[in-house]
């Protein structure tokens with residue numbers, strides 16, 4: 001495949017770039033809307049407008065050959081909603097996404113808020129916590145596996161397996177190779193869950209298996225569809241909640257703005273997903289010779305959509321590296337866009353907003369008590385450790 005855009009030589013999937021990605025994205029955007037990544041032998045779309053264009057043009061930029069940057073992961077992810085197009089995609093999405101529509105989520109709101117309160121109260125009573133383990137992971141892991149219907153046995157593997165599944169969607173680098181055995185274990189486990197019919201009653205998995213009985217779906221389709229929802233349902237939201245805590249601890253003015261006007265909470269979640277996009281990038285397969293932002297792209301090539309770069313595009317936002325909960329962040333692309341736009345974003349927003357509201361009701365301020373560390377993953381951008389003090393609000397004297 002020949003480059004048709006300026007070359008960006010550094011490897012954006014190398015550990016150093018994973019830990020400090022934003023200077024790379026800025027230099028890529030300076031080169032143009034589309035750049036050539038020689039290591040990945042793919043073009044990367046790095047400005048906001050062309051990223052959105054690629055995501056919306058699912059007739060030209062296809063997902064059915066996979067959204068990973070290596071052929072093995074693309075083959076293994078066949079049968080998922082993420083890796084399908086047209087009628088196949090619509091059908092798969094219809095099978096499960098109905099459980100996560102705004103209407104369906106309304107009945108879950110109260111439970112999520114109660115759980116968020118319990119998580120925040122426990123953290124506040126401890127005072128000093130790891131914001132990742134004690135807050136960000138605590139909420140999604142307490143109920144999302146139940147919602148999907150994953151059996152209780154083996155849940156300790158879920159986070160490592162889900163993280164590995166994301167790693168494998170990167171290029172064929174050492175990180176992908178190391179993660180492969182854990183991804184395969186998750187797939188094997190999902191197959192055995194479906195074979196045994198071992199899903200929790202009333203869950204999304206139970207809905208799916210009921211559709212096997214009614215002939216709407218074949219049993220062999222179910223493991224991929226369950227992984228489709230389970231794998232992206234944890235790390236992504238954990239990333240958004242942990243980044244929320246970190247950004248508010250390090251930007252007390254933003255915390256004060258939210259305290260002064262809690263109606264900013266939904267926008268604050270958009271702003272966090274904009275500034276610290278939990279998913280860096282996925283790719284598309286180019287179905288016909290075409291062009292994006294004046295760059296010719298050849299049939300059969302791969303194009304990387306860098307959500308995390310689009311979300312800091314200076315053509316769309318002033319001071320894009322600054323966090324500002326009062327700016328309009330609704331155009332962020334962190335949940336994708338178009339037919340493959342995140343099917344779980346309502347749930348992720350509900351969880352992150354619930355934690356934030358609960359903190360605003362109980363906490364005077366958040367303080368870092370040590371250095372945070374960032375995780376190393378080809379796709380997921382997330383904190384691994386966030387030492388934090390939650391200073392409680394003083395109760396008014398009776």
Ligand code: HEM
Nearest residue numbers: 081082232233236237240278334335336340342343344348
């Ligand atoms: C902050 C949290 C989250 C972020 C940032 C996020 C991000 C994304 C993105 C960028 C896509 C688009 C993929 C593409 O363009 O090919 C996507 C798709 C998807 N997400 Fe999420 N996600 C989050 C939470 C969740 C949750 C909680 C679930 C499930 C409960 C979920 C399930 C899915 C599914 C099933 C798809 C595939 C949709 C399709 O192909 O039609 N996500 N997500």
